[in-house]
Amino acid sequence: MRTIVSTAAAALITALTIAPLAYMVVVSFMPRGESTTLPTPLWPSRWSLENYHELLVRRQFDGAWFDYRIVPALVNSIGVAAVSTALGLLLTVPAGYAFAKLRFRGRERGLQLLIASLVVPGQVAMLPLFLIFKELGLVNSYAGVILPSLAGIFAILFVRQATLAIPDEMLDAARIDGASEARIFRSIVLPLLTPIVVTLALFLFLGSWNDFLWPLIVLADQHLYTLPVAVAAIAREHAADGELMMAAAVVTTMPVLLLFLALQRYYLTGLLGGSIKG
Amino acid sequence: MTRQERTGWLFSAPVLAIIALVFVLPTALALALSVTDYSIYALADWSNLEFVGLGNFVDLLSTPLFWRALGNTMLFAVLGVPMAIGTSLFVALLLNDATVRWKPLWRVLLFAPYVTSIVATAVVWRFLFNQRFGLINRALGAVGVAPIDWLGDPHTSIPAILIFVTWKIFGYNMIVFTAALSAVPVDLMEAARLDGASRWGRFRHVTLPAIGPTLLLATVMSVAGFLQIFAEPYVMTLGGPAQSTTTVLYFMFDEGFKWWNLGQANAVAFILFLMILAVTIIQTRIGRRHEWL
Numbered sequence: 001m002r003t004i005v006s007t008a009a010a011a012l013i014t015a016l017t018i019a020p021l022a023y024m025v026v027v028s029f030m031p032r033g034e035s036t037t038l039p040t041p042l043w044p045s046r047w048s049l050e051n052y053h054e055l056l057v058r059r060q061f062d063g064a065w066f067d068y069r070i071v072p073a074l075v076n077s078i079g080v081a082a083v084s085t086a087l088g089l090l091l092t093v094p095a096g097y098a099f100a101k102l103r104f105r106g107r108e109r110g111l112q113l114l115i116a117s118l119v120v121p122g123q124v125a126m127l128p129l130f131l132i133f134k135e136l137g138l139v140n141s142y143a144g145v146i147l148p149s150l151a152g153i154f155a156i157l158f159v160r161q162a163t164l165a166i167p168d169e170m171l172d173a174a175r176i177d178g179a180s181e182a183r184i185f186r187s188i189v190l191p192l193l194t195p196i197v198v199t200l201a202l203f204l205f206l207g208s209w210n211d212f213l214w215p216l217i218v219l220a221d222q223h224l225y226t227l228p229v230a231v232a233a234i235a236r237e238h239a240a241d242g243e244l245m246m247a248a249a250v251v252t253t254m255p256v257l258l259l260f261l262a263l264q265r266y267y268l269t270g271l272l273g274g275s276i277k278g
Numbered sequence: 279m280t281r282q283e284r285t286g287w288l289f290s291a292p293v294l295a296i297i298a299l300v301f302v303l304p305t306a307l308a309l310a311l312s313v314t315d316y317s318i319y320a321l322a323d324w325s326n327l328e329f330v331g332l333g334n335f336v337d338l339l340s341t342p343l344f345w346r347a348l349g350n351t352m353l354f355a356v357l358g359v360p361m362a363i364g365t366s367l368f369v370a371l372l373l374n375d376a377t378v379r380w381k382p383l384w385r386v387l388l389f390a391p392y393v394t395s396i397v398a399t400a401v402v403w404r405f406l407f408n409q410r411f412g413l414i415n416r417a418l419g420a421v422g423v424a425p426i427d428w429l430g431d432p433h434t435s436i437p438a439i440l441i442f443v444t445w446k447i448f449g450y451n452m453i454v455f456t457a458a459l460s461a462v463p464v465d466l467m468e469a470a471r472l473d474g475a476s477r478w479g480r481f482r483h484v485t486l487p488a489i490g491p492t493l494l495l496a497t498v499m500s501v502a503g504f505l506q507i508f509a510e511p512y513v514m515t516l517g518g519p520a521q522s523t524t525t526v527l528y529f530m531f532d533e534g535f536k537w538w539n540l541g542q543a544n545a546v547a548f549i550l551f552l553m554i555l556a557v558t559i560i561q562t563r564i565g566r567r568h569e570w571l
Contacts, residue, residue, distance in 0.1 A: 003377040010373060010384045017388050017445065023413060024402045035405075040416045091296065094289035104286030110294065117297075120305055121506055121554055123527055124547045127534050128307035129300055131321075151297040181285035210395045212509045217535055228397035232513055235401050242411070245401050252398035260393040264386050267393075271450075272457040 021253070028052070028246040035242040051247035069222060070251060073230035078255075080142055080215075080226055081208040084149045088204040092152040093197060096159025097189055101171060102181070111160075114153050122148075123213075130217055144218045145226070149208055155200055162196040163189065199270030202263050209256050227252050308544045316541035334545035344546070346521050347529040353436055354525065355504040362444045362500055363493070366451035371481075373452070374459045385456070389449035396446070400513035403442040404429060407514075429515050432522035439510050439523060447503070451496045458492035459485070494565040501561070502554050526550050 023042075027035050028051055030044040058067040098104070099111055129148065130139065138144035166189065174184045190197070212228045219225055225233065231248050238244055260267060312334055319326040338344045369388065373381055391399065406413050407428035415425045428438040462485055470480045486493075508527040511517055517524035517532075526546060534543030 003379060006372065006375050006377045007379045010378050010381075013369060013372070014384045014387045017391060017449075020399070020402055020406060020445065021390065021394070023406070027405070036411045038411070040411050040413055042413075091293040095293045098286045098289035102282050102286035102289065103280075104283040104290075107286065110290065114297075117301065119555060119558060120301075121502065121551060122301075123506060123530065124308050124551045125301050125304035127530075127540050127543050127547060128304035128311060130535075131311075131540070132299075132304060132307070147296065148300045150293070151300045152293065153297060153301075156293065181281055185285075185289075206393050210393075212395075212397050213531070217531075228395050231395075231401065232397050235397075235404075235513060239404070242405050242408075245405065249398040249402050253394040256393055256395070257390060260390065261386065264389070268385065268389065268453060271453045 021257075024246050024249050024253075027243055028250045030243050032241070032243055035246075036240070051243045052251075055244060055247050055251070068234055068248075069225065069230055070227075070234075070248060072223060073225050073227045074251065076142075076224060077209055077227040080145055081205050083142070084146045084208040085201050085204040087146070088150055088152050088155060089197060089201055091150055092155035093159050093190075093193065093200070094185065096156045097163050097185060097193075099156060100160040100163035101166065101168070101189075114156060117153055118157075126214065126217065133218065139218055140220045140224065141218075142224070145215050146208075148214060149204075149211065152204070155204065158200060158203075159193070159196060162193060166192055195266060196270070198263065199266045202259070202267050203270075205259070206256055308547055311541055312544035312548050314541045316539075316544070318538040321538060321540070330541070334542050335549075337542065338545055338549070343521060343524065344529060347524045347526050350436065350522065350524055351505055351507065351526045354440065354507050355501055357436070358440050358443060358504045358507075359497060359500045361440055362447055362504075363451060363497055365444055365448040366496070367455055367493070369448065370452045370455035370459060371485075373456065385453065388452060391446045392449045394446070396509040397513050399446060400442065400510055403438075403445075404514045407438050430519055432520040435515055435519060435522045439507075439514060442514070443504075443507070443510060447500075451500070454492060454496055455489065458489040462488040490568065491565070494561065498558055498561050501557050505550065505554055505557070526553075 026043065029047045029049070030041065030051075031046060031048045032050060032054075034041055034045060055068050055070050058065055060066070099107060099114075133139050133144045133147075138147065170188060171184055174188055179187070210228065211226075212232070215226045215229050216232070219229060222230075222233070231252055234248055235245060313329060313331055314320070315328050315330045315333070372378065373384060378384070409415060409425050409427040409430060412428070414428070415423075419425065426434055428434050466484050467480060470484050475483065506527055507525050508531065511523035511525060511528055512531075515523045517528050527550065530543050530546040530550070533539045533546060
């Protein structure tokens with residue numbers, strides 16, 4: 001009896017939480033204008049793809065091409081997120097390992113500075129960073145979008161924490177056998193860190209995909225917009241077109257939701273620190 | 279230099295250099311610029327730049343919209359933190375109950391909103407909050423509540439955005455609390471049960487002390503998060519109605535990138551930083567007193 005009640009409570013809360021996402025999908029398939037009829041429909045009268053068609057397909061209007069630039073923005077977002085994830089891993093994983101296991105002067109001081117800098121909100125650096133990037137010619141470029149995301153303080157600490165668990169004896173044994181430091185990292189440390197690297201890759205990808213404020217600041221050219229910036233721009237002009245906006249929201253949220261569902265095992269255990277069972 | 283020393287630097291120097299360029303240097307510059315009149319004129323030619331000392335800060339104090347933004351941000355934090363943390367803790371406790379079936383399924387689905395884009399889901403929620411056609415008013419109408427103009431009324435705009443934010447983020451802290459709850463000593467819980475401690479008593483004297491540090495950390499991070507609220511009002515209300523959702527960061531963005539008053543905007547950024555720092559220090563103090571740290 002208690003099992004039924006508690007499970008039903010959990011199911012109810014979950015249903016309420018998922019409802020907005022489900023409704024978003026349902027409305028995106030309604031014919032244009034249906035969502036703004038009374039009483040508010042919960043289900044499409046017929047399933048229609050016209051919102052996706054309007055959003056994703058280029059059309060000619062009075063001799064000029066017109067589109068919402070969602071497909072280019074989708075491509076931009078995938079590119080930006082892929083590059084920031086790859087470069088982010090390349091930079092932070094070796095650094096996290098170095099801070100955990102390699103003895104070098106300045107390590108402790110560096111670590112303290114990294115931890116202290118977690119208190120400073122990123123927005124403080126944002127305005128001067130814009131000016132610096134303007135001097136460097138990085139404003140309105142993907143380099144300008146990606147570079148700040150590579151300053152992965154959290155990522156370094158995350159990798160360091162996981163690396164601490166690798167026994168020193170293992171690394172020292174390899175050193176005595178004559179393995180180079182690079183080889184130790186590649187052949188011993190990286191394989192052991194694989195789950196952590198996957199988790200971090202997912203964190204970095206989602207972070208980049210969902211980032212809004214900085215791309216909004218640094219990108220002026222519509223052709224360079226990432227998905228959230230493009231969606232915010234469309235939302236300003238097409239607030240009344242519920243079905244169209246829901247289709248845009250679906251296009252923005254679904255890729256990462258599916259990625260998360262596929263890799264949730266890594267993501268959630270990464271957050272849980274491996275402490276929880278079923 | 280030993281081989282390890284060389285490798286250590288080789289591995290850490292690139293990312294440290296980037297952190298210095300995009301974080302440390304700009305943060306230092308932010309302080310420097312906050313005492314100048316950096317504006318669109320200085321943007322064109324550096325020689326127009328003048329030192330104004332604390333002028334920007336004094337100006338801000340006499341700007342009504344800044345006070346408004348400060349008040350709104352405080353309201354977001356004061357209402358939002360208990361709402362978000364309370365929901366997370368409640369759900370984590372519910373899911374921690376041994377009798378609940380299919381826990382991993384609920385956990386994954388409850389976490390899903392956290393990984394979605396703020397902009398896209400804010401668009402969805404703006405639609406749900408629509409006065410005439412929104413699903414929320416339809417649901418309220420079913421129990422006899424008159425339609426509410428959620429995002430159009432200055433009294434309900436902040437609660438509406440908070441409902442959205444809570445929905446979006448509670449899954450994250452729920453997972454964090456779940457991890458902490460799994461560390462609550464089972465034998466202590468049993469002993470309390472045998473001694474006849476009530477449900478609330480067991481929570482107060484066994485669970486709470488065990489998850490205290492996690493709770494504190496989650497609160498610190500949530501306060502910082504709510505003080506930095508921006509994208510939600512930007513997409514849902516454009517800071518309105520009647521400036522009721524203009525936050526400090528929203529104000530800073532407008533000052534900086536709409537009016538190009540970068541000196542003034544940097545002063546705002548610094549005040550925001552000091553606020554977050556102050557709140558963090560206070561919370562850490564409280565934590566120490568309760569021996570949670």
